[in-house]
Amino acid sequence: xxxxxxxxxxxxxDFAIPVPEGMVAYTxxxxxxxxxxxxxxxxxxxxxxxxxxGKAGGVKLARNRDEALRFGEEIIGMHIKNLQTxxxxxxxxxxxxxxxxxxxxxxxxxxxxxxxxxxxxIIASSEGGMDIERVAEKHPDHIFKExxxxxxxxxxxxxxxxxxxxxxxxxxxxxxxxxxxxLYKLFMEKDASIVEINPLVITDTEELIALDAKVNFDDNALxxxxxxxxxxxxxxxxxxxxxxxxxKLNYIKLDGNIGCMVNGAGLAMATMDILKYYKGEPAxxxxxxxxxxxxxxKEAFKILIADKNVKVxxxxxxxxxxxxxxxxxxxxxxxxxxxxxxPVVILLRGTNEKQGRKIIEESGLDFIVETDLKxxxxxxxxxxxxxxDVNSCK
Amino acid sequence: xxxxxxxxxxxxxxxxxxxxxxxxxxxxxxxxxxxVGGVTPGKGGHTHLEKPVxxxxxxxxxxxxxxxxxxxxxxxxxxxxxxxxxxxxVELIICISEGIPIKDMIKxxxxxxxxxxxxxxxxxxxxxxxxxxxxxxxxxxxxxxxxIGIISRSGTLTYTTVNQISIQGMGQSTSVGIGGDPITGSDxxxxxxxxxxxxxxxxxxxxxxxGGSMEERAAVYIKKYFNKPVVAFISGQTAPPGRRMGHAGAxxxxxxxxxxxxxxxxxxxxxxxxxxxxxxxxTLKEILKKES
Numbered sequence: 001x002x003x004x005x006x007x008x009x010x011x012x013x014d015f016a017i018p019v020p021e022g023m024v025a026y027t028x029x030x031x032x033x034x035x036x037x038x039x040x041x042x043x044x045x046x047x048x049x050x051x052x053x054g055k056a057g058g059v060k061l062a063r064n065r066d067e068a069l070r071f072g073e074e075i076i077g078m079h080i081k082n083l084q085t086x087x088x089x090x091x092x093x094x095x096x097x098x099x100x101x102x103x104x105x106x107x108x109x110x111x112x113x114x115x116x117x118x119x120x121x122i123i124a125s126s127e128g129g130m131d132i133e134r135v136a137e138k139h140p141d142h143i144f145k146e147x148x149x150x151x152x153x154x155x156x157x158x159x160x161x162x163x164x165x166x167x168x169x170x171x172x173x174x175x176x177x178x179x180x181x182x183l184y185k186l187f188m189e190k191d192a193s194i195v196e197i198n199p200l201v202i203t204d205t206e207e208l209i210a211l212d213a214k215v216n217f218d219d220n221a222l223x224x225x226x227x228x229x230x231x232x233x234x235x236x237x238x239x240x241x242x243x244x245x246x247x248k249l250n251y252i253k254l255d256g257n258i259g260c261m262v263n264g265a266g267l268a269m270a271t272m273d274i275l276k277y278y279k280g281e282p283a284x285x286x287x288x289x290x291x292x293x294x295x296x297x298k299e300a301f302k303i304l305i306a307d308k309n310v311k312v313x314x315x316x317x318x319x320x321x322x323x324x325x326x327x328x329x330x331x332x333x334x335x336x337x338x339x340x341x342x343p344v345v346i347l348l349r350g351t352n353e354k355q356g357r358k359i360i361e362e363s364g365l366d367f368i369v370e371t372d373l374k375x376x377x378x379x380x381x382x383x384x385x386x387x388x389d390v391n392s393c394k
Numbered sequence: 395x396x397x398x399x400x401x402x403x404x405x406x407x408x409x410x411x412x413x414x415x416x417x418x419x420x421x422x423x424x425x426x427x428x429x430v431g432g433v434t435p436g437k438g439g440h441t442h443l444e445k446p447v448x449x450x451x452x453x454x455x456x457x458x459x460x461x462x463x464x465x466x467x468x469x470x471x472x473x474x475x476x477x478x479x480x481x482x483x484v485e486l487i488i489c490i491s492e493g494i495p496i497k498d499m500i501k502x503x504x505x506x507x508x509x510x511x512x513x514x515x516x517x518x519x520x521x522x523x524x525x526x527x528x529x530x531x532x533x534x535x536x537x538x539x540x541x542i543g544i545i546s547r548s549g550t551l552t553y554t555t556v557n558q559i560s561i562q563g564m565g566q567s568t569s570v571g572i573g574g575d576p577i578t579g580s581d582x583x584x585x586x587x588x589x590x591x592x593x594x595x596x597x598x599x600x601x602x603x604x605g606g607s608m609e610e611r612a613a614v615y616i617k618k619y620f621n622k623p624v625v626a627f628i629s630g631q632t633a634p635p636g637r638r639m640g641h642a643g644a645x646x647x648x649x650x651x652x653x654x655x656x657x658x659x660x661x662x663x664x665x666x667x668x669x670x671x672x673x674x675x676x677t678l679k680e681i682l683k684k685e686s
Contacts, residue, residue, distance in 0.1 A: 113496055115576040115606050115643070118503040133649050150500040191497050220469065220642060221495035250640040265574060265640025266548025266603055269629040270671040273653075276632045277670050285633070287640040318550040318557075320533035349557065351533050373554070373672040 001217045003231045004047045006096045008195075008213035015186040017179055018209045022098035031072025032065055034097045040064055041100040044071045046092040049236040050080045058092060061100065068097075087255055093235055101209055106199035107166060108132055109180070111187045113194075113218075114147065120187060122146045122180065124162045128199030154184045175208040190228060191221030240284075240303050247299040249288060256281025258384045259304035259313040261297070263288050263327075271316045274373065280381030283310045294330035301334055305342070312383040314376065315346040324348045324356035332363040343368060343383045347376035396523040396568045397543070397588040397595070398486060398514070399462060403527050406454045406484075407432040408475045409466035411442050418466065418490075418531050419443055425528040430458040451482040462486045464520065464529050469493030472516060473502050476579075480511040487579070488529050489515035496642075499577040506579065513579020517641065519549040519571035530571065532556075540565015542678065543589040545582055546601035547574050547608075547643070551629060551671070555601060558675025564682075567595040574641030576605065582612035590620055597623040597682060599674060600665075602656055604630035605643045609656040617663035623685055625666045625678045628653040 025031040046058030062068040081089035106128030146158040196214040244251030262268035272282040348356040370376035409415035410432020431446040438449030448454040472491035520530015524537040546552040602609040631653040635646040
């Protein structure tokens with residue numbers, strides 16, 4: 001789960017990690033009001049779950065009231081786009097207004113979970129303020145890492161090694177040591193999957209301040225942290241995804257036009273892959289799970305049909321422990337209880353697949369029943385295009 | 395031969411009397427799997443599905459000589475269940491439970507390194523050696539005894555693959571679901587090592603997916619040490635970066651874990667990579683024909 005920068009900074013404060021003084025505003029008038037309280041110059045930062053805010057013009061320095069008003073107006077309501085937000089981008093609904101800081105030096109500090117080593121890794125760099133992946137490409141010798149063994153935990157030597165490699169002076173080392181141990185504490189206590197400060201700045205008074213803050217959490221651990229769960233901002237999520245999450249459906253919206261309903265995450269990804277292989281465009285990833293009850297299928301149908309881009313629905317179910325004929329009854333009942341006016345291609349395989357197909361065929365629904373993954377995918381692509389010429393592409 | 399489990403495995407079920415545990419244990423028993431009992435704290439001394447119930451894994455090991463455990467307990471108790479089995483000396487622990495926090499798993503992983511126990515999963519369908527032992531939640535009837543080893547990070551996609559292989563007239567030596575979490579007890583290399591030594595296994599199918607670099611490491615291992623044909627499929631070729639695709643481990647982060655990189659690494663190391671998931675079985679058949 002992701003949270004906003006201002007929420008991450010509140011968590012930092014709770015763990016005694018220094019952050020600039022700041023307040024949140026939701027309108028241009030609010031931006032002016034808050035800026036006045038903070039004092040000029042102040043920084044106005046878009047609060048949105050998307051990277052690349054600076055490049056998109058979502059971070060501005062305001063030196064007076066007029067600028068605060070202008071930037072508040074510009075930033076609130078703007079859309080920020082990147083690879084993860086899709087073509088539409090994400091709308092900015094609020095800004096964080098922060099007091100300006102006199103920066104002498106910019107560092108980078110993060111803790112991530114390294115899945116190959118199965119350990120948290122602290123990453124620090126003397127090149128703060130830039131994209132860390134670019135630093136890794138250009139100056140790999142400026143990135144320093146310390147793996148922390150989960151059984152012994154964080155030790156002084158980890159921090160000491162990092163601070164000498166970063167070339168910090170005595171006062172800075174003292175601040176850095178406290179900051180790293182507090183950040184590690186936050187990372188472990190709150191089951192974070194990443195905490196990142198970029199930049200971590202050294203001020204003209206030799207203090208260390210987290211100018212930016214990014215914290216993501218391990219979804220599997222959220223049940224242990226109701227306080228973190230409260231920080232979820234559904235405005236930042238796709239409305240279809242929010243609806244799907246209510247029914248514990250694994251749904252991710254994509255930009256294509258073939259609605260997919262699949263049981264199992266791996267098979268759901270493979271279904272997207274085969275559609276793309278035949279030059280089709282999946283509208284979504286959707287794993288209806290192992291249970292595939294009638295109610296879940298109904299909710300899944302609702303979400304797929306509500307997406308106006310969807311021209312055809314492709315149902316791909318491998319009946320394992322849950323027999324295919326039982327899934328078929330669920331599909332029929334769900335479909336009959338609602339108005340589906342786009343074509344549906346259905347592939348049912350696994351236990352009792354023949355009975356399953358028979359139930360669909362005799363239901364009176366005009367579903368296209370396929371027996372083979374390749375044919376079902378080709379048929380879905382054909383229907384999504386409204387032409388009959390797909391066999392020639394591959 | 396086969397790997398990991400066979401007709402002589404002595405299996406216990408952790409979470410035996412729960413809904414999931416009961417259902418799958420009875421399916422396993424119906425298949426002929428040698429289930430010797432189960433563990434549910436507080437229900438020791440009872441009988442369930444005509445098998446003894448124990449309070450602790452240690453008691454089950456002492457009383458029944460259990461050497462394999464399958465775990466169905468809720469995610470918040472699952473790390474403890476793994477530790478308990480490892481501590482009691484169970485050789486093979488198969489954890490089906492999904493949703494274990496990663497902070498719990500890293501401790502489990504490092505603890506296991508100090509024991510002789512092997513962990514499969516978590517968040518996996520389990521292991522099956524056709525006609526001998528089904529220690530998992532996979533549908534039994536699609537499997538056929540044969541000479542193809544399967545290693546997969548997925549569930550239903552594995553069943554689809556098994557089905558394709560069976561339809562092509564081939565069968566499986568053992569099919570292993572290693573799980574869809576970011577940190578798993580065993581990876582591709584761990585299982586490849588076993589298949590390399592298994593005389594019954596003629597070729598291996600690897601089902602990988604986006605996230606991490608397990609497939610890349612396996613590719614290098616295969617080129618150096620593995621002497622049987624391998625066919626691989628990587629799911630998530632069209633997955634957007636930064637999104638968790640159902641499995642906790644299926645996520646492209648920090649520019650790493652793309653399907654494309656994995657497919658290139660596998661191909662560069664001489665492994666047959668199938669792009670179309672409908673053609674895994676047929677590709678395997680062609681390759682084996684050529685080899686012979």
